[in-house]
Amino acid sequence: MHSTKHPIAIDDNVATLHLTSFHYGAPGSGKKVYIQAAIHADEVPAMLVAHVLRGQLEKLDAEGRIKGEVILVPAANPLGLSQVVHGAPFGRYDLSTGTNFNRAYRHAADALKSALEGRLGADAAANVALIREHARREVAAWEPADNAATLKKTLLTMAIDADIVLDLHCDNEAVLHMYTGTPLVEVVQPLADLMGARVLLVAKESGGEAFDEACSRLWWDLADHFIDAAIPPACAAVTVELRGENDVNYDYAQRDAEAILQYLAHQGVLDIPTAALPPAQCGPTPLDAVEPLTAPHAGVLVFRKKLGDQVAAGEPIADIVNPVSGQVTPVAASRPGLLFASTAHRHLLRGMHVCKVAGEDSFRSGNLLSS
Numbered sequence: 001m002h003s004t005k006h007p008i009a010i011d012d013n014v015a016t017l018h019l020t021s022f023h024y025g026a027p028g029s030g031k032k033v034y035i036q037a038a039i040h041a042d043e044v045p046a047m048l049v050a051h052v053l054r055g056q057l058e059k060l061d062a063e064g065r066i067k068g069e070v071i072l073v074p075a076a077n078p079l080g081l082s083q084v085v086h087g088a089p090f091g092r093y094d095l096s097t098g099t100n101f102n103r104a105y106r107h108a109a110d111a112l113k114s115a116l117e118g119r120l121g122a123d124a125a126a127n128v129a130l131i132r133e134h135a136r137r138e139v140a141a142w143e144p145a146d147n148a149a150t151l152k153k154t155l156l157t158m159a160i161d162a163d164i165v166l167d168l169h170c171d172n173e174a175v176l177h178m179y180t181g182t183p184l185v186e187v188v189q190p191l192a193d194l195m196g197a198r199v200l201l202v203a204k205e206s207g208g209e210a211f212d213e214a215c216s217r218l219w220w221d222l223a224d225h226f227i228d229a230a231i232p233p234a235c236a237a238v239t240v241e242l243r244g245e246n247d248v249n250y251d252y253a254q255r256d257a258e259a260i261l262q263y264l265a266h267q268g269v270l271d272i273p274t275a276a277l278p279p280a281q282c283g284p285t286p287l288d289a290v291e292p293l294t295a296p297h298a299g300v301l302v303f304r305k306k307l308g309d310q311v312a313a314g315e316p317i318a319d320i321v322n323p324v325s326g327q328v329t330p331v332a333a334s335r336p337g338l339l340f341a342s343t344a345h346r347h348l349l350r351g352m353h354v355c356k357v358a359g360e361d362s363f364r365s366g367n368l369l370s371s
Contacts, residue, residue, distance in 0.1 A: 021072065028069070033267075035166045043170045048250075051253070056261060096146065159237075178195075183219075193277045287368045291364075292370065300346060310337070
């Protein structure tokens with residue numbers, strides 16, 4: 001094992017910030033795995049899971065039981081962790097630009113369509129190696145204009161050529177759920193089963209250039225462009241939402257870390273005994289079948305349903321209670337589905353986020369992710 005400090009903000013200014021990564025196994029000896037936690041900075045459950053993983057990976061590496069390369073970034077956003085507003089951490093957006101730390105990553109596919117013209121054929125392994133070489137080159141050519149972009153380039157440099165990318169997050173309040181690309185369902189479903197995910201949200205393009213899609217989407221974008229070449233979806237990138245912000249305890253962290261280690265064992269990366277996959281708690285759900293609900297007016301948010309409940313179309317999920325006017329307005333989904341995520345706030349202004357319901361039938365278009 002070795003660790004690396006990556007300079008992120010190093011101007012002669014008020015603060016100097018570095019990103020730390022931990023490296024296990026040997027590059028080129030097997031699959032490459034990249035795991036990062038808390039790109040939104042204050043996603044504490046993700047950092048605790050990374051802490052547990054670090055201890056286990058150090059032990060496995062010392063015993064020679066890592067059959068590939070694993071990179072772990074346990075706190076992926078030193079910029080966000082340094083942002084405190086009125087005593088509260090604020091890590092979702094870069095305060096200097098207003099940009100979400102999990103948006104606007106470099107998407108290499110368009111540049112690679114030109115660079116690889118006439119160079120790909122029927123040999124899938126040769127194609128994968130060549131695409132990864134050019135993807136590394138494209139990310140290296142990215143000239144970041146600010147510290148947030150420097151952070152994004154640093155993270156993507158480590159992940160762009162990985163076989164498996166696990167991006168660990170948490171929601172405000174939520175059951176455990178995941179996001180991945182539609183072509184990756186078969187390889188990702190075992191991870192969802194092991195972690196007990198209640199929802200597996202899938203899309204070929206969700207919008208906004210999130211980190212996981214910067215790593216994975218280029219493969220099917222290139223496959224759709226070079227239709228006569230053998231191009232597999234060679235990067236299984238997954239965003240894992242580890243329940244809610246306050247779900248921070250050792251039991252959850254140990255359970256989640258063990259599930260991730262089991263997944264890596266099933267993928268041939270770790271030489272540890274593998275357990276049978278548990279029964280699935282969900283199958284893939286189109287991301288465009290998720291209905292976000294918002295407050296119709298200002299007031300107190302009172303939930304009538306619990307996270308994980310199935311709700312019918314038109315069934316009240318929550319009420320918005322205006323204590324001044326006395327107005328009480330129910331909030332309901334227009335389609336049936338599973339209530340899987342909600343806001344942690346209990347007083348809302350008109351238009352603020354209330355919750356999300358995962359349905360079955362696609363009905364949305366455009367940018368499918370929250371800002």
